[in-house]
Amino acid sequence: MSDTSLIYCSCWDPRNLGPKKLIRTIPFSAARGKPKGKVLTRKYALHREKKMPEDTVKVSPGFSYSQSEDEISVLLGDEMFERSKKPKDKPVVKALLPRSDFVADLENQIMELTSIIEQMNRDHQNAQKLLREEMEHRYNELQKEFETSKREFKETHTLELAALEEKYKSSLKMEKTITQGKLEGMVKEYKYLKNMFRMYQDSIADEMEEKWSRRKVEWEKNEKMEREKVLLQQKYRLTKKFEVDVEEEKRKLEDLHLQTCDKFNKEREEFVKQHDVDLIQLEELQKAKEIVEEELQGQSLILESLNASLYHTQVxxxxxxxNVLQLEQLLQKKLNEMEEKYKFITQNLTEENTELRHMLILKNEELFQERNKQVKHEISYHDSFIENENQNKKEKS
Structure with a gap:
């Protein structure tokens, strides 16, 4: 027996705490095909009594059981939980005896309910199995019918296709023969029409050639006449134009001749005037030339005298x-002699300086020795003086 098939009631009160509200049990899952079970409160039970289906079963007072397509309902009333008020003087054992009977009764009722629910579940499963088997049987029958009908349709379809193919082939043969005959007749008509068209074309070509030859001769004559007319007109126009141009050129040449003559006369007069002016300028230039030649002669004499004096000065x-070179040579010799002399003097001075330094060092050493002797003498004198004083002090003491 599974735990979900049991109905739990929270109203059992072993400690006399009073009645409690009833709770709903967990409904069975719809996916498994199990019915839902509920435990309802008193308020909800009064509301549901009006909507109670006809197949309700009263198991005991205050306990009713109903079943519908979607759910299974259990109603617990107040009659089931009524308690007789008993005096406090009675012992506790007497009050507990009916409670234990009540609990046993409840357990029996719960067992009956669970057995009923299990039976219903088994019936439901059996019904599902029967329905599944019936559905499978029906599906197999329908599948067989579908296959047979499909096979029949295929056979009829193939037969109809074969008949249609034969029918179309025969009709195509008939149409082919008919069209072949029509084509032969049309070919004959085409050849006849082609020959007729060629003959007509040749006749029209001959006529057109004759007409074109006549028209060509006429056109050539007309063209020659028109060309001669045009040439005459052009010749007349050109002659007129040439005459007009010749007259204009003559007029222009005359005008140019007159203008050139006027210009020539003016230029000749200007040249004559310019020639007179040039003659006067030439005379002036001749005079200036003579003056310049005289000046040049004087300048040449001066230059000759200057050249002579310049020659003397150069000499x-x-x-x-x-003389300057000789003096420089003498000066250089004297400078060299002076340098040698100074070098000799510097050498002598350096030697004397070294000797003097050496002598100074010796003199300093002698002075230092004498100074040391004096200091020693003074120290010895001082020591002797101190000793004498000490002796005198001792003698006095």
Whole structure:
């Protein structure tokens, strides 16, 4: 027996705490196909008594059981939980005896209910199995019917297709023969029409050639006439134009001749005037030339005298340069002699300086020794003086 099939009631009160509200049990899952079970409160039970289905079963006073398509309901009333008020003087054992009977009665009722629910579950499972088997049987029958009908349809379809193919083939053959005959007739008509068209084309071509030859001759004559007319007109126009151009050119040449003559006369007069002016300028230039030549002769004499004096000065300068060179050589010799002399003097002075230093060092050493002797003498004198004083003090003491 599973735990979910048991109905739990929270109203059992072993400690005399009074009645409590009833709770709903956990409904069976709809996926498993099990019915739902409920335990209802008193308020809800009064409301549901009005809607109670006809197949309710009263198991005991205050305990009713009902079943519908969706759920199973159990109603617990106040009659089941009524307690007789008993005096406090009675012992506790007497009050407990009916409670134990009540608990046993409840347990029996719960067992009966669970057995009923299990029976209903088994019936439901059996019904599901029967329905499943019936559905499978029905499905197999329908599958067989479908396959047979499918096979029959395929056979009829193949037969109809074969008949249609034969029918279309025969009709195609008939149409092919008919069209072949029509085609042969049309080919004959086409050849006849083609020959007729060629003959008509040849006749029209001959006629057109004759007409075109006539028209060509006429066109050539007309063209020659028109060309001659046009040439005559152009010749007349060109001659007129040439005459007009010749007259204009003559007029232009005359105008140019007159203008050139006027210009030539003016230029000749200007050239004559310019020639007179140039002659006057030439005379002036001739006079200036004579004056310049005289000045040049005087300048040439001056230049000759200057050249002579310059030559003399150059000779004197060369002599002075020679004298300066001789003086420089003498000066260089004297400088060399002086340098040698100074070098010799510096060497002597350095030697004397070294000797003097050596002598100074010796002199300092002698002075230092004498100074040491004096200091020693003074120290000895001082010591002797102190000793004498000490002796005198001792003698006095």
């Amino acid at each position: 004197d300068l060369q002599k002075e340069k020679n």
